[in-house]
Amino acid sequence: MTRPSGRAPDALRPAILEPGVARHAEGSCRIRMGNTEVLCTASVESRVPPFLRGTGQGWVTAEYGMLPRATHTRSDREAARGKQSGRTQEIQRLIGRSLRAVTDLKAMGEMAVTLDCDVLTADGGTRCASITGAWVALHLAFRHCMKMNVLASMPLKDQVAAVSCGIWQGEPVLDLDYAEDSKAETDANFVLTGRGGLVEVQGTAEGEPFSEAQLLSLLGLARQGTEQLFRLQRSAAGIG
Amino acid sequence: MTRPSGRAPDALRPAILEPGVARHAEGSCRIRMGNTEVLCTASVESRVPPFLRGTGQGWVTAEYGMLPRATHTRSDREAARGKQSGRTQEIQRLIGRSLRAVTDLKAMGEMAVTLDCDVLTADGGTRCASITGAWVALHLAFRHCMKMNVLASMPLKDQVAAVSCGIWQGEPVLDLDYAEDSKAETDANFVLTGRGGLVEVQGTAEGEPFSEAQLLSLLGLARQGTEQLFRLQRSAAGIG
Amino acid sequence: MTRPSGRAPDALRPAILEPGVARHAEGSCRIRMGNTEVLCTASVESRVPPFLRGTGQGWVTAEYGMLPRATHTRSDREAARGKQSGRTQEIQRLIGRSLRAVTDLKAMGEMAVTLDCDVLTADGGTRCASITGAWVALHLAFRHCMKMNVLASMPLKDQVAAVSCGIWQGEPVLDLDYAEDSKAETDANFVLTGRGGLVEVQGTAEGEPFSEAQLLSLLGLARQGTEQLFRLQRSAAGIG
Amino acid sequence: MTRPSGRAPDALRPAILEPGVARHAEGSCRIRMGNTEVLCTASVESRVPPFLRGTGQGWVTAEYGMLPRATHTRSDREAARGKQSGRTQEIQRLIGRSLRAVTDLKAMGEMAVTLDCDVLTADGGTRCASITGAWVALHLAFRHCMKMNVLASMPLKDQVAAVSCGIWQGEPVLDLDYAEDSKAETDANFVLTGRGGLVEVQGTAEGEPFSEAQLLSLLGLARQGTEQLFRLQRSAAGIG
């Protein structure tokens, strides 16, 4: 079997995490996974959503977008169409949940961080890249708050990163690009913490149902892949 | 450990699937899982969406809604607010994917079925109940088409049903109701086929991350639960 | 003359009012008029709309919806389309006005009740059935508030019920079903109080204009029909 | 009893119908009923709505609007708010139905007329004034089509006009202005044809319910009022 990308089944795409790329944001990171490129920014605000006011607790939320020509053929601009698609909303809910899973919201105090993940070029795996890059942006934003004496300590309890895996021609492969993703029989996104815990598992059969054994081998690949991503995150965040 | 519901860890809520409840629909099923009650209807149309015209292939899609007072406190009516929430869109996409996974779209010919899943009373597990009930509605609608000589054979390749499981006070439990769901550390929805294949796995850590072992024990419970649901589906569809 | 339904000109359809059907609502009633079936819930909130704040007065409002497959052919879901139709808004304004007409808003104090009328199956007369059923839901919700010591006395001053009448093949008939309604020359909805007062009269010529005499004979039928509905309401509300 | 306006109970406000005021429209009429002023235009298009294509039948529809400062205090602009209110939709549906009631849609052939009724100044009775003025605009537009040989004969079968009446301090009065309307116990709009038939009756109790006798006395006043309006319409349309 040769993958369309020519990569070994357990090979991640070349991954680059570039911190501090957004001039105005409190934290930011541009992540490239092969040809996929996402700009993640973390914006700090001193106001929490209504349901948290007076609780002393903070909030982390995410928004996701794609430039119209991030894709092979131009997609409609969601702002022009007047609403975000179901896919967009599903992805931004996932990013938000994943980052909140490693954040001590109480330690934040009443402050909110919005993570904007904007896809500049799409070649598969944009939601996973968003999570991985957003962690760096969030870490940098929190550090900025510590430097400004707004926070006494780092509210992040652990790292979090994500990678997609899939069954391609019957075989489990790591980190699908667009060409692979569109032909995979099964597609699964794993969100894992630095200590190896599972934050989110989303497996979907595109054609035939998959088996428990297949699910486990995909998870094994995801562990390998995220290990590398955790190292890159630490290096980008300067805590390597 | 005693669950809030008093059920054994591996006990499903009392489940009732009542077929043919909607006067006008080609197929329908009211499903009750404990206090959760969802009305599923299948509406057949001879027109497919634009991207399928001329392909000879059919389509199955789903919409999900909740009556404003299905919940403990009244929720806004989405029609009045002017848009469907991200949660609603995420759920209806899941239902659609799950049912398409067991449908032979080519065998349908150019015809479309819309599955409407409307929650009359909500007490946890509404998306899973929707999938389980929608299968019966879809089966009955296809049978109606066969009787009308619109279809030569049944396009359903297998059964599909779903159940949610969770880690509650450290222990895996089956079929969470609302009280349990809101306190579970981990919540996972499993969509399984009659032959035991996995169609969709969605696990989310609400608090602490979960482990691979926990994921597997949840999957084990889901298998038990869906076995019972498959029997109820067959009986409701009159193919028991 | 034989009506499509076979009923005598002054015969109501079999009417069933089932109270307390919604688990979470403060008051509820499922009403069936023949094949028309509407679920009415009353939700109590301690906040009134802005224009009433500080006046010591309460408010009663209504929302109306129809499940997509309540009708012969599936209708678009209003939540998916992103707005309520003119028809929906017209109906929910009518229901709200009708119920306010028999409510002592001052006696309520600053509290609001939302009446949700959701049509599960439509076979003509859904707006009238909504009004008749909503009165029971509202009565039960107010009684619940009295039991909870939130209200000292019942703010309902009278009963209110509605029925549609029409000119069918030149003859006045009571309680049109869908088949009759779509062929009636004139269609009129009457909202009457228990003491015989008129709250709302809406007569519309579908074909030829109608005469004053015809309007009066329709009103006579409506009086007969609502007399029966008032009895059923009292029985459903347990005040028979 | 003295009405706020000082008028006799059966006195219409000074009514002026000015035809041909809109430079571009195929037919138009500015109607003043006292201080209420509505600009009605009829726009002819050769395309009918989808549900009529190929039927050889025409259509008449209406849209209603109010300039933001037509009212005592400025109202939000519906275009800026992004949707038409329920009240606006209810009114434009009523205008459309009323004009279709006197139009021979088959005689029109496949052509559509849109009646735009825009309130320049509001002082009560704007929906009734819209109907009365729209009839003149529609008549002129049809005559324009006859002159252009697009129509062989006049598709209007009769005149139609509307007036509101009410119970004010217990007494029936004709043609309510804003001050009267906001204090009337009952408010009823009557749409009548030139031959005396009823097209639409909409009576609403604002406070106490009303009686059959009151409804009839209001209808009597409406007949008197519309008689005068029919003369003014014929004169404005040049068919007096």
Add this chain to the structure above:
Amino acid sequence: MTRPSGRAPDALRPAILEPGVARHAEGSCRIRMGNTEVLCTASVESRVPPFLRGTGQGWVTAEYGMLPRATHTRSDREAARGKQSGRTQEIQRLIGRSLRAVTDLKAMGEMAVTLDCDVLTADGGTRCASITGAWVALHLAFRHCMKMNVLASMPLKDQVAAVSCGIWQGEPVLDLDYAEDSKAETDANFVLTGRGGLVEVQGTAEGEPFSEAQLLSLLGLARQGTEQLFRLQRSAAGIG
């Protein structure tokens, strides 16, 4: 060269400014520039937008609309379409900026004026006519506030008026009507103050680019035109 309108290159269309035409508004003016007719009203409110609260400063803003049949062929009603076009928003922003340029916002105190400019008939130059007419409406509204002792002095520092000019068949002409505007090679709107200052210049090449010399000759014509408009404004405002 003869302009389609037959006017001399430097001739304004017949201009009529009629003050006080809107019964309810604090200030109003109907302006006609040839066949173009715009109704301008000024509505005073004691509440400023959030960003000005507590600053002691006032605000002037504008909204622009067009009746559906103000144009040769009927345009969609923006309220029905559910949003204002880009053109509408561009124009109302321009009107607001232009009027604020001659208003001493501090002298207003915390009060807001909304200028509604609604086009009753369109024949080119509607945005310019709106600005010219809105100044009169605003002046009258401020005078009303002075009479009511809400304002101690007139917050208008100067007059402001606007006119469009264009290059038509190579020659600069003043005050384009619709027929001229649609064939002009260049179209420029000038907003000028009574003392001759420039508030806004918007020149657009419709075909070939224009030269600096052409821009200047258009500006020269605009000066001539606005001189006449300033006189008409003073006369309409009664300060001639």
Add this chain to the structure above:
Amino acid sequence: MTRPSGRAPDALRPAILEPGVARHAEGSCRIRMGNTEVLCTASVESRVPPFLRGTGQGWVTAEYGMLPRATHTRSDREAARGKQSGRTQEIQRLIGRSLRAVTDLKAMGEMAVTLDCDVLTADGGTRCASITGAWVALHLAFRHCMKMNVLASMPLKDQVAAVSCGIWQGEPVLDLDYAEDSKAETDANFVLTGRGGLVEVQGTAEGEPFSEAQLLSLLGLARQGTEQLFRLQRSAAGIG
């Protein structure tokens, strides 16, 4: 006088135009003007808008967006808010007009190009930078079409570039950054062609009105600035 930026009055910010940065687009250019950074892509489609079908003529249109954290403090995402602001629509209309001014739409044949200008970092002058960068993207897209034999010759008739100038502390300065723009008394955008023609002039007095002499000196600066931009465009397009 020293400008906040320390630049000489007639000094452009460091300008970098990087062609071909978007992997999927037919043409693209990332433009930096100091800290302002805009990504411009040109997407070719073989379908023209309805009003051009069958005319044999092409179309060029533009959309403009800003990443939420392109600005000092985060702005709402327009896709989430459900509509584009008036400012966004005004800018994208300007970009489209400017590029059409130098395009031979007939020579394009029935094909459409959408120019997406997305601001990655905003520091003043984003609309001007968008125009300048979009020209390069459009040129490259047309060249791509020539290489693919879809176009026989280059439909661009000339170059087009834009720059903003302003009066700052009484003195005309070139190419305002955000700090300068927010304090400038007058702000003017000039869109010029390679041959020196004016395509668009938009001058706005932010405080005091400006004079004709000032307008001319700003135009003089704009000529200087665009000369440099034209050279950079040619170099980026490889036609230097």
